Amino acid sequence: MKGYEFIFTGVKLTLLPSGALWWPEERLLCVSDLHLGKSERMARKGGAILPPYDTRDTLHRLQTDIEASNARTVVCLGDSFDDLEASDNLPEVEAIWLARLMAGRRWVWIEGNHDPGPIEFAGTHLAELLQPPLHFRHIARVGAAGEITGHFHPKARLHLKGRSVSRPCMLFDSDRVIMPSYGTYTGGLRTDHSVLSRLMRPEANAVLLGDPPQPIPMPR
Template sequence: MNMLSFDFAGLELCALPSGALWWPSEQRLFVADLHFGKSERLARRGGTLLPPYEVRETLERLEHDVGETGAKELLCLGDSFDDMTCATQMRPAERTRLQTLQGKVDWHWIAGNHDPNAGIGGGIAVLYVGPLVLRHIAEPGSLPAGIAGELSGHFHPKHHVVTRGGRVARRCFLITPSRIILPAYGAYTGGLALSDPAFAPFLTPDSRAILIGGRPIEVPILLREAAQ
């Protein structure tokens, strides 16, 4: 499979072209910002009627990644549903498909700002997995004692590079020595450029981006460029 492995906090992790993060030794798969039900929510609020296929598409990507990696555990880093109504009112066919997938792996929901009550028991905000802490929104500053790295989502990072054939913008992982911000995984999601001030608290001189959407590829983030 077209993946890129890299070293993070002493662990060997892999970036998948879909935006999932794979931890081979533990057989864990991480995804962020699925935004299930986005088109439904827009329609409910009287807005435009987008093609209602994003749940299918996102499920298809998940099924593919789980199948390819053989993951035993799947961890969703928040904003899995576009709002809580979407979580309870999924179309039957899609709910069945999600449940089938949930039957295959050990599944964990972390709550996000869109779905604060996601998951059984509702609203797990922080999860500790080995030396990693998982939450929806990265917290600036140092990590809790004994923790080597933080995984989060929320910001939908994207980055552009200037190539011989012009400028190419792609969704990306933002990787700093102590944290990874995952790209949005859901089909109907946009991106926020790493140059946006929202990323400033997390950027360090040795931060890297792994561009996805095609073959995953790592690029350094030139701070001057990012600070524009």
């Protein structure tokens, strides 16, 4: 798989241009913060009636990555649904689509703050997944090691001559990886925010999404 290759706690991993993480040795594909059903939730809560195409756009991207990688395991790192009701309300077409993607492979739903507890769909539901030496969970814990997490939707800005580009990014240092959000309607938290600065070591890198993804020292 083409992307940004790096070694994390002795494991070779690849960040794909889409924002998914690929662990070739285990044939494991990890995506974080899909926020499926976001537009439905916002409409239901009386917010803006956003274009209802976010779920299919996210599923499209996911399908492309799954087909290209032929993943044996897919780990959804939490906040897969914008809330639990959104998973119930997923339109039938999209629910079938998701079931089709899940068929024939191991599928792990890690719970997130938006979707705590088991959801409508089949697969394994876990608070966290330990697949040594990696530890998959939604929110990073201070002091943890070998940790793959999501939750923060990090984004970083790069200054070029006369222009600046802001992109979602993955953060990593020797202890942890914080993945970019994979869902279509998801904003971001800038890497210079104190929460991220506190979590990441001074020598941490940010890898900006794009084809190919670009590593830079994490902007603080």
